[in-house]
């Protein structure tokens with residue numbers, strides 16, 4: 436059974452003032468997050484990502500549908516029972532949410548006290564957690580004395596204090612610079628592989644998904660418009676929203692303005708070929724061109740790595756005898772996805 440399971444979940448926020456309309460934040464979501472995976476949820480602002488995650492730890496209650504977390508159906512549970520469920524869930528936030536008037540040590544102590552961890556065990560556990568996130572020497576510091584990346588590492592240590600089965604990360608790297616983002620993502624990857632903790636990660640950045648997620652769900656207007664293994668979504672996006680997100684990292688082909696500039700510099704017929712891991716070797720493709728004396732220039736595109744697998748889109752300008760160019764394009768079409776660039 437999946438660690439987190441949503442079936443037909445809807446969340447409607449009723450208006451607080453007269454004249455306002457209800458807001459459908461989650462609109463019929465089915466979702467399975469399997470034990471041990473890093474599951475990314477991507478979407479623009481207002482898509483419903485935060486609400487979805489808040490439903491998992493029961494900070495919000497579903498209007499319709501069922502939610503199962505770690506084998507327990509949480510819809511309909513009382514507050515006492517929910518507290519137990521929440522002990523199995525850690526959470527980290529964009530703005531870290533540390534207690535600024537407490538030291539790093541006390542920030543991590545707090546959840547241990549709440550969970551009733553015996554006093555004798557607390558100190559050792561804090562040292563273990565700080566060592567895991569590489570901040571053993573910062574125990575006596577206050578959050579204000581730490582960098583953003585260090586604060587988030589404290590946030591991670593605190594979230595892991597009670598050995599949760601699931602870690603929820605809500606835009607956990609959005610306030611960090613690119614280098615620090617990579618450090619925090621590397622730490623989250625260790626949380627997943629070394630501690631076996633399942634992670635649900637919300638983001639609006641596709642780069643975060645590419646770097647660490649195994650699976651991804653794309654949200655739009657409260658719905659999941661597409662979900663699946665990260666490589667599949669990157670290499671063959673189906674929904675418009677997915678295509679837009681993927682294109683922030685990998686362009687399907689040159690954008691109109693880029694194309695204009697390319698046309699000024701290159702002559703010939705433009706085609707974009709989609710290269711996918713396991714497809715025909717590039718040399719075989721280029722051999723089709725050479726055999727027909729078609730000259731080609733690589734004018735746009737690149738090769739990407741997602742989950743250790745490669746794919747990319749390359750735009751070529753082809754020149755030569757029109758009949759030979761036509762024959763070469765026909766031959767390429769039998770081997771790869773090819774799009775004419777107009």
Ligand SMILES: Nc1ncnc2c1ncn2[C@@H]1O[C@H](COP(=O)(O)OP(=O)(O)OP(=O)(O)O)[C@@H](O)[C@H]1O
Pocket residue numbers: 448458459460478479480481482483484485486487
């Ligand atoms: N407590 C609430 N009361 C009323 N409406 C809410 C509440 N929380 C969220 N919403 C609405 O639900 C919709 C989804 O919001 P949510 O915060 O889940 O989106 P999001 O994808 O996380 O956006 P962001 O990336 O900006 O945080 C939005 O229209 C939002 O205004």
